[in-house]
Amino acid sequence: MALIVWWAPLVWIAAAAVVIGAVLWYRRRHRASGGIPVAHRERLTALPAYRRAMGRYRMLVAGFVLCLVALIAGGAVLTARPATVSLVTPDLNNRDIVLCLDVSGSMIDYDAVVLDVFQELATEFTGERISLVVFNASAVTYFPLTADYDYISSQLERLSGEFDDPSAPYYGGTLIGNGSSLVGDGLASCVVRFDEGTTDRSRSVIMVTDNFVAGEQIFTLAEAAQLAADRGVRVYGINPGDATARDYLADLATEFETSVLTTGGAYFALDDPSVIPAVVERITSEQASILPGRPQVQVTERPEPWIWLSFAGVLGLSFFGWRVKR
Structure with missing residues (x-):
């Protein structure tokens, strides 16, 4: 003890x-003095x-x-x-997950809801390393791969508060490029954020975008998906504008869905109530060994x-x- x-x-x-x-000290100072002598008291005490x-x-x-x-x-x-x-030496799951978030103008109305989804996703994982990359015309790593879930939660809360500030720090790094919402380049940037390329790890990208591209891309979405497949990265797509896209721009939703499926991942609409458990189940079902963590x-x-x-x-x-x- x-x-x-x-x-x-x-x-x-x-x-x-x-x-x-x-x-x-008090008893000594106030000890009773005098008294009445009693003869043969030993008879009483006996x-x-x-x-x-x-x-x-x-x-x-x-x-x-x-x-x-x-x-x-x-x-x-x-x-x-x-x-x-x-x-103690905690066990860590040998999985890496990059959260890939489109922060272009067409996504502003959805991003706060998306961050709530990311927060819920983070609470469902145990020991996986998680990173967040935001992109528009270019991509910025908001935080690198880490298993510090308190840090992850604080960073997601911080980003949520920055969405109402046009001069927020991360916006400056996402506007370098010809256009906006360059989804193919954004996905390619997320795919190359994985480190420890020689280790046997499960690697997943959870990508949130409406696939509304405006500008010239280096990678098309299909090419970025092929890059992910070549590197063994599965992409799980979440489309906040799925219903709207299928009504008016059906080819955008179809292209997004087709591309992520080629990586072995899955496609979801943001308003699907099963999106969080479905994504978690798909990622955790991937084979991954248990690694010893840092002694604590x-x-x-x-x-x-x-x-x-x-x-x-x-x-x-x-x-x-x-x-x-x-």
């Missing part, structure tokens, strides 16, 4: 010493009833003192926060026995105090 606040028991000991010293009464009194006082010690000891250890310290020091507080000891001390003090007064 380790004590997080190791000096707390020293404070209790010092306080107890001060209180005991003050009580002894009586069996007197001996029994004194024996009970001493037992009650001893019990009172013992419960007081238990209460002080329990309180002292509790304020020191007892804990067990161990070194784990501190687990264990106050339970000391709480019970303090509680027993309080009950004991109440009982023995009542009995002594009688």
